[in-house]
Amino acid sequence: MVKISVIVPVYNVEQYLEQCLTSIVNQTMKDIEIIAVNDGSTDNSLNIIKEFAGKYSNLVLLDKENGGLSSARNFGMEHAKGEFISFVDSDDFIEENMLEDLYNLAKKHEADMVVSKIKLYEGSKVTSIIPKAQYTKNILNREEAISEFLKTNITGHAWNKLYRRELFHIGHIKYPEGLLYEDIPTTLQLIAMGKKIVLTEDSFYYYRQRENAITKKISYKAVKDHFAVIEFVDNYIKKLDLDKNTKFYLKEFIVNELSYNYKLLIRYYLFTLNRDKIEDEQESLIIKRCRSINLLKYIFSLRVNKKILLKAILIDLNLYKFYVVRGGKYET
Template identity: 45%
Template structure:
């Protein structure tokens, strides 16, 4: 069978969540999908669940490897994928049954290289905690060669998108890096020309205790490594003259997103090193405090869209720069 989408599911000790994830994939209205499950060294009963599903469904491919981390599990999936498009679903999350059908149809309708949808954070009972709209203000089709502003304003999630498989021919997720999505997704956009999107909240992102995003440490400094990786590709791309959009990308990821992480780091020594790296990066990129204050996202001053507590926090950090 020629698969429309290969769905890559990295698995590591998620026995309590895995069935819900796999059920959401098996029940997709898009039937020509390949499900590649990469067991990244799980020590719980995840493999027993994987084997159960693999015996029952012919379109499931399973791979077992020693624990190498999320990036390497995804890279293994990419190497073994045969679908026209690739999707990434975390094994404790789930997706709505129409997601892949609608997103694939949008890709074909507009000859799009990447298609995205919106997300929402949920708890263990499926209760919506927070909606995360993605580019709702933009049209269904986006021609990046005509309007590249999305690059400096987008969220860098891997999980709410499908990508033409060829985009990954010379790109992989960096090993052992926090913010691996920031280092990878923008580079795929740099190779793309047409984007399509759905405003529907197809992807359900589970918020649970003990997940990697809850363990705040010096590893957050990897944000600047990620930015450097993207920078290398940016200035080799057809979009290299869009310096304003590059500065916006650095401001959003390197200042706002980085400090949102930094705020939860408790170790004083780590905080000092991280803030020093922030100052160094902004200086090397010739980004001024005024540019940060006046950064616009989706046509609005970003700082003014935040709640008062966050505004105070960011302004205090700006004063310290």
Template identity: 40%
Template sequence: MPKVSVIIPVYNVERYVEKSIQSVLNQSMKDIEIILVNDGSTDKSAEICDRYGEKEERIIVIHKENGGLSSARNVGVKAASGDYIGFIDSDDYIESIMYETLYQMAERDSADVAVCGVYDVYKNGKVPQCASRETFVCDQEEMFGHILLGEKISGTVCNKLIRKDVAKALEFPVGKLFEDAFYSALLVQKIKKVTVTTEPMYFYVHRSDSITTCGYRRKDLDVIEAFEIDKQLAISHFPKLIDKADFALNSAYLRVLDKILLTRGYRKFPEYKIVKKYVKEHGKDIVYSPYFRNSRKVAVQALRINILLYKSLLMLNEKVNRKQL
């Protein structure tokens, strides 16, 4: 039985998947099982998976009909036999010591989950999501608070190593975007102890053609649904975290509003008025929140004056971001 099972869902990523697979094969920890779940790819991704499966005994290849990222991850979890389970997106890659470090942390601290930091990777370089370097152990409430803020513990599942019995008891929500946000709410209710290093070892690659960078679709509202669930979880189980849950939910609304405004013909979307109304009504909460950056507070104040003024600030910021991709 391997110490760690790593699940990599694969769908039409022929340009990226080899680097992702190779980063796992190059891990300093060798007692790793790698499960490649080809989710009905129509490019050469399936062939690449099979080629690696034939030459590397640690790799298991599963082919299935396209069902989305959550479906592929769920299939991988069922097939996993390691003591701990990790996830990697097939266009990302990891530091060579990541799984050895996380495994040792989990065993040392008898933790349900081990977490490392994340680099945001752009064509012009990489930026750590957390500026400070810290190591600490926390309980479920503190973990949830950090996830809501998204700095010391990122909301992604891919920078985590999860004890097998915990991972096997959970499922990713099939048919939802921002599946990690939904999963996090389930995960924090299943664990007692988490061990964390903010040292970045996971490389999250920002692609100009990814799902998260395309124009607005109604499915983008899933992120609001996910953080509404988080808000209810805070109210029912973690009342000390309500202000952080408010921050996360307000951030989700802003994220959707931004995506709508950056899509041509934005006024035609029925959600536009609803989302804009919410942001304007919660503008004071955003401005006085200790968690929002000053640039975001200024933009929200501009929105209360005029939507076009807000959009002009948004487009200026987007222009800077696009140069990085």
């Protein structure tokens, strides 16, 4: 049985694709299959994949019409045979020992998921490690892992992780198509399905920072989709039987994400200079949603930090837009 299926969704990344695929075919673990899904690329990406497929027998090319990132990931999973699954975005790359080390940790601890730290890569250098702080605990049960997700110590990204493949099948989990920030709800569902999650201090994954990346595009769709993800996380976790600490982290997560959603809205407004009724309605929706979580009770909790306190108060007073526009400095 193949140990790991590595799924690489590809769309118009001819500039970075060779580095990405090279980092995977050169893995120290050889018992892997590499599934490169060409999602209707119009540049030279398809030819680059064909060249690699001709050289490496464990690299499989799947060619499909353009359907988006989630569609490509789901299509790749339909063909995956590995005991575990990992994703690599086609403009990123990984350390040569990533898959072997994550697999060994999974087998050693009988884990359903193993999470690597992330190197932010810009230009030709690493600019930061995420998360920066050392983990307080490396082997987590389901509820502990959900708390770490809400605290963003486990990021919502699909990549930088190794998943037991049966998690997707048992939970009937797929990536939602046509949605930005699609990996956040999916990662949460996978964590909730797992019994044991392992966190490693090693940062094996290089996440390339690109100005034209899909998640950085300024659009009203990004605002709406991000808000929908917040609602999904809130509703999903409320259905789980979790302790008070986790529920507290959920409120902190919502306030953080609502403040970011407001920032997306203001960024869109400043970029387009075309505020209309739709944006006004979204702003009202954000404020109403933030007030609905009983902010006054939340913000006066002794456990909340000053930054969260400021965000919560400003959103509640409909003043967060001024805070965002002035780069995090509250001025009137």
